[in-house]
Amino acid sequence: MSNVNNIGYVTFLSVVAALGGFLFGYDTAVISGTVSQVSTQFSLTSLQSGWYVGCALVGSIIGVLFAGTLSDGFGRKRTMILSAILFTLSAVGCAISSNLDQLVLYRIIGGVGIGIVSIVCPLYISEVSPASHRGRMVSLYQLAVTVGFLGAYLMNYFLLDLSVDFSSHNALLQKIFGTEVWRGMLGAETLPALMFFLIIFLIPESPRWLLVKGQESKAVSIFSKIYNNTSVIAHQINETKSMLQxxxxxxxxxxxxxxxxxxxxxxxxxxxxxxxxxxxxxxxxxxxxxxxxxxxxxxxxxxxxxxxxxxxxxxxxxxxxxxxxxxxxxxxxxxxxxxxxxxxxxxxxxxxxxxxxxxxxxxxxxxxxxxxxxxxxxxxxxxxxxxxxxxxxxxxxxxxxxxxxxxxxxxxxxxxxxxxxxxxxxxxxxxxxxxxxxxxxxxxxxxxxxxxxxxxxxxxxxxxxxxx
Structure with missing residues (x-):
């Protein structure tokens, strides 16, 4: 099948979409290193600490509720772009939030991003992958989630160690990386979120979604980069159109x-x-x-x-x-x-x-x-x-x-x-x-x-x- 499928291109598309899984994993796991610091700084009760941890999950439920409608209506690519914006806004907001209410709000915004990528990223990968490789390509998303978990653990450890001797004349930097290092832990997600936002523009829309919307010429153009055989492309187009009818x-x-x-x-x-x-x-x-x-x-x-x-x-x-x-x-x-x-x-x-x-x-x-x-x-x-x-x-x-x-x-x-x-x-x-x-x-x-x-x-x- 290697002469029929352009696996290099499919892998590129899948890795880009899987970066959403990394953000999912990081945003979910990073909280573990911040709970005690945030609880101490804001004098949280056990119930308030639980809400600080759980509020992102509430956001995830909200994101999931709208992810399907957004991706079916506006496309998989645009929906991923929206999730990248939400992750970036959440990371920056958490780093500079002035009180618990703002912190919770920005955590909920990040949670909405998690809910969206948990739906649209594996969906996109499945729709651009040939059947013979679809399982491993979608599994890239789950792998990225686990890398995000590990990345959060390592970043928390690194920033906590850095904060011990960190010194800066800039008050904001001193707060983020020194005296209130939990801000740096949550804010470090800004870089991969911005990377995700920028790199999405390098990938096309899902060809199957384009067929749903009647944009067959665009779908054919994208399928021609995924498959190297015109008969396979024609068969795929006809199969999808047949099911849509x-x-x-x-x-x-x-x-x-x-x-x-x-x-x-x-x-x-x-x-x-x-x-x-x-x-x-x-x-x-x-x-x-x-x-x-x-x-x-x-x-x-x-x-x-x-x-x-x-x-x-x-x-x-x-x-x-x-x-x-x-x-x-x-x-x-x-x-x-x-x-x-x-x-x-x-x-x-x-x-x-x-x-x-x-x-x-x-x-x-x-x-x-x-x-x-x-x-x-x-x-x-x-x-x-x-x-x-x-x-x-x-x-x-x-x-x-x-x-x-x-x-x-x-x-x-x-x-x-x-x-x-x-x-x-x-x-x-x-x-x-x-x-x-x-x-x-x-x-x-x-x-x-x-x-x-x-x-x-x-x-x-x-x-x-x-x-x-």
């Missing part, structure tokens, strides 16, 4: 078509369930969880950095194999490993100390859990959601599934401290293990294998699937 209904009527509605419900289910299998609890509250095992805060942060590295490294592995072995096999192997790892973590918290197990055992279990998670559900979720729906309403349908993902993320962020206190750490991780089972069952019984299939072939599968 069968969709001459309003967006909501298409969504309510029995087979498509089934796909939407399945997407909502796997997006929501994926959040209750523990991954965000570990990424957000890892240091706190490690401290409950008796580790110092320094060791806990070191362990969390190791988790971030494994998360990123395994995402690279998943990217390389997702199109070769398929999405469903990754889920079967990965979720099985997640269940075993979660049960071992629960066992450690229940009986580990009485058996003399060291914290190294806990670290290994967590690293195994992240390895299996990053190689399965984290790798496939955005691939699944970007592939499952018809071209005409793909953005809207992805927004519905994405909304459930962010609601689940918000709920797990709010409930994890309560679960750790009420259910105990052991009970919490046993619950996460149990929640893996319905996810596995849905993927096994209800999801088709989409590897190697065109987006139009996947759409036909759902349209034929009228029952259930």
């Amino acid at each position: 069968s969709e001459r209904k309003s967006d909501w009527k298409i969504l309510l078509t029995p087979g498509i509605f089934r796909a939407v419900i399945i997407g909502v289910a796997i997006a929501m369930l994926g959040q209750f299998m523990g991954v965000n609890a570990v990424l957000y509250y890892g240091p706190s969880i490690f401290e409950t095992s008796g580790l110092s805060s320094g060791d806990s942060l070191f362990y969390q950095s190791l988790i971030g590295m494994v998360n990123m490294g395994t995402s690279v592995l998943a990217l390389l194999i997702i199109d070769k072995i398929g999405r469903k096999k990754l889920v079967y192997v990965g979720v099985s490993g997640m269940v075993i790892s979660l049960l071992l973590i629960g066992f450690y918290f229940m009986m580990g100390k009485s058996l003399g197990l060291s914290s190294i055992f806990l670290l290994v279990c967590f690293l195994l859990y992240i390895f299996f998670t990053a190689g399965s559900i984290s790798a496939v979720i955005f691939v699944f959601l970007s592939e499952m729906y018809p071209t005409q309403i793909r953005g809207t349908a992805m927004s519905i599934a994405g909304l459930s993902l962010w609601v689940g993320t918000y709920l797990i962020g709010q409930l994890t401290p309560w679960m750790l206190d009420t259910l105990t750490p052991a009970g919490t991780f046993f619950l996460f293990a149990f929640m893996c089972l319905p996810y596995m069952l849905i993927v096994w019984k209800l999801m088709p294998e989409t590897a190697g299939k065109s987006l139009e072939d996947i759409e036909r599968y759902w349209l034929k699937s009228k029952k259930g």
Whole structure:
């Protein structure tokens, strides 16, 4: 297929769109290094600290609600440009905010950007990628998210160390990089956000979206850069136009078509369930969880950095194999490993100390859990959601599934401290293990294998699937 597909060009388009994933990861993770400083400076109560952390998730839910309509109406490219503007505004605003209300407002604005890129970036990548490479190209987005997480951890560490001896005659610089370094941590996102804004202008609009809007000549021009074979281009154009002609209904009527509605419900289910299998609890509250095992805060942060590295490294592995072995096999192997790892973590918290197990055992279990998670559900979720729906309403349908993902993320962020206190750490991780089972069952019984299939072939599968 290498002589048919211009993979170099497709990779360039995918990497540009995936930069939105880096901003997603950075904006989400950077907060972890600022909570104690912001709480101290503004004398926050525990509820106010929770709102400072959670307000960006509220913004993400808002962003997801509008992302589909914006991308279907104004195009994938313009919507990505809007997200870059929001990230830039948020980063600058957080760095110079004068009170908590302003800080929360700018965090919400950044959260809206997160919600938008979580929909439009993987959607764009799926629409410009040939079927044989689509899985690994969309996985670039998830890889970029993990790089953003690690980048935030490293930037927080670097700026905190820099602030100790930082001295400047400029009052604003002294505040941002010295006395109130949390401003620098949040504001450092300005550079990648501006880069994202500028580089988007180098990529074209999604050719499938252009066909939806009747701009066939522009779509042909873009497809000619993706495919090196005129017959393949003609086939792709005809396939997409054929499916569009069968969709001459309003967006909501298409969504309510029995087979498509089934796909939407399945997407909502796997997006929501994926959040209750523990991954965000570990990424957000890892240091706190490690401290409950008796580790110092320094060791806990070191362990969390190791988790971030494994998360990123395994995402690279998943990217390389997702199109070769398929999405469903990754889920079967990965979720099985997640269940075993979660049960071992629960066992450690229940009986580990009485058996003399060291914290190294806990670290290994967590690293195994992240390895299996990053190689399965984290790798496939955005691939699944970007592939499952018809071209005409793909953005809207992805927004519905994405909304459930962010609601689940918000709920797990709010409930994890309560679960750790009420259910105990052991009970919490046993619950996460149990929640893996319905996810596995849905993927096994209800999801088709989409590897190697065109987006139009996947759409036909759902349209034929009228029952259930």
